[in-house]
Amino acid sequence: MLHIVNKSATERNSLESALRMATKGSAVLLIEDAVYAATQGSVAAAKIQSAMADVQIYALGPDLDARGMSARVLDGVKVVDYGGFVDLVTEHNSCQSWL
Amino acid sequence: MSDMMDDMDEGGEGVVKKFMFVNRKAPHGTIYALEGLEVVLISAAFDQDVSMVFVDDGVYELIKGVNTKGIEVKDFSKTYRALEGYDIEKLYVEKASMDARGLTEDDLIVDVTVLDSAEMANLMAEQDVVISY
Numbered sequence: 596m597l598h599i600v601n602k603s604a605t606e607r608n609s610l611e612s613a614l615r616m617a618t619k620g621s622a623v624l625l626i627e628d629a630v631y632a633a634t635q636g637s638v639a640a641a642k643i644q645s646a647m648a649d650v651q652i653y654a655l656g657p658d659l660d661a662r663g664m665s666a667r668v669l670d671g672v673k674v675v676d677y678g679g680f681v682d683l684v685t686e687h688n689s690c691q692s693w694l
Numbered sequence: 695m696s697d698m699m700d701d702m703d704e705g706g707e708g709v710v711k712k713f714m715f716v717n718r719k720a721p722h723g724t725i726y727a728l729e730g731l732e733v734v735l736i737s738a739a740f741d742q743d744v745s746m747v748f749v750d751d752g753v754y755e756l757i758k759g760v761n762t763k764g765i766e767v768k769d770f771s772k773t774y775r776a777l778e779g780y781d782i783e784k785l786y787v788e789k790a791s792m793d794a795r796g797l798t799e800d801d802l803i804v805d806v807t808v809l810d811s812a813e814m815a816n817l818m819a820e821q822d823v824v825i826s827y
Contacts, residue, residue: 603720603751605794628723631754636796657764661722663757663771676764689755 596621597687602693604639609693614642616691619649624675624683626655634667646671647671655680697775701798702823711822713737714745717752719827722762727755728770730827738780745784745821746777747814750826753791758803776806788814 598617603637604610610625610632623646625633632639635662643652656674659665668674675683684690703758715734719726737744749755755771762769776786785806787801792808809817818824 601723603723606720606751628720628751631720631751631795635720638794640796658722659766660761660763661765661769662720662754662800663759663761664760666759 597683597690598623599690599692600625600629600632601627601692604632604642605637607623610639613691613693615667617646617650621631622651622653623685624653624655624680625672626658626680628662630654630658630662630664633669633672634664635669636667640669641670642659643672653679661685700771708741709794710741710743712743712745712820714747714818714821714824716818716824717748717755718750720751722767726827727752728768730774731755734777734782734827735780737780741787741804743787744782745811745817746782746784747788747817749788749791749814751791753787753795753797753802756787756802756804756806757797758801770787771803777804786814786817 598613600610605654610629613694615624631637633643633652649674651673652672654668654672715730717730721727734746756774760769760771785804786809787806789808789810
């Protein structure tokens, strides 16, 4: 399962819900305002770091660039471009968008 | 609001009120940040006492080093630098909001005054008009 989150973790609880429902070996892709959670110093960073023991976290590069956050990405988070986004969707047998 | 209309009817010099624009949203994910900025620029035409404050995810609006090419939207972060030219020089950020996001003044594209939450609350309380995005 690929979980896709697009809302800021400091405004909505969708990241928290996604991480709670993400089973071991699944993937979580952060896009749009959700990418802030994968940056150093964010209060959400600890949640991402503890989740990384069981799930792979990805963040969409163009959304990080647009928010001036590319240089602050947490270690262990894989940055993907739009092509990588498509690859993730095809590699997993299902997707859940946490709108 | 009716007070405001009366003031306008008086014409001439007009009354200067304290306006505060509160920004609480990250840029790009929603239209609020850009629309809020547009309204502030319009307000500059009315020669009012304008303050702009950034709290919660609103502090993300002021991050420097933005590149929006990949998502194909306007990079309006540089517009905050133009505010000075419109005599909008009172920019405030809340320290707690910056701390929660691992940000410091050095990460911001404009000079701001950093306030603690109590100072921000007092500033908000002394306004005539508060408009929030």
